[in-house]
Amino acid sequence: MKTFLILISAVLLAACEPTQKVADTPPPAPELEVAPEPQIAEKPEPSEPAFQMSNIMGLQKSSVESILGIPSLKRVEKSAEVWLYDNQFCNAHVYFYENDNSDLHVEYIETSEESNLMSLEGRRADFCISTFLQD
DSSP states (O other), X not given: OHHHHHHHHHHHHHHHSOSSOOOOOOOOOOOOOOOOOOOOOOOOOOOOOSSOGGGTTTOBHHHHHHHHOSOSEEEEOXXXXXXXXXXXXXXXXXXXXXXXXXXXXXXXXXXXXXGGGTTSTTOHHHHHHHTTOOO
């Protein structure tokens, strides 16, 4: 009978055991490596303009027209003529004045400062004129 009681006790103790096992705690998450901050390449310097305004200073109208093409507008004044060149990049006014021989030649060029050329510090005018060059 003693064995019977021990056997019953063992069965009762086994019945008291929980039916579901308690989950083990998960292992700690591995430490995440912090990615190095990406290096941002500096903006490359634009190449030199294909043409400089000084190249057309003093030229006559026919030479300027062969270099820059037909202007959008021509305005004739008493002893001068102003040609307007414009495109999506900028506007350029080319001023022709009479020389001693009464020939009109380029004496002054004015270009607009469009926002898309603002990063070209000191070279905006040359880049503007370059956009009108004939192929």
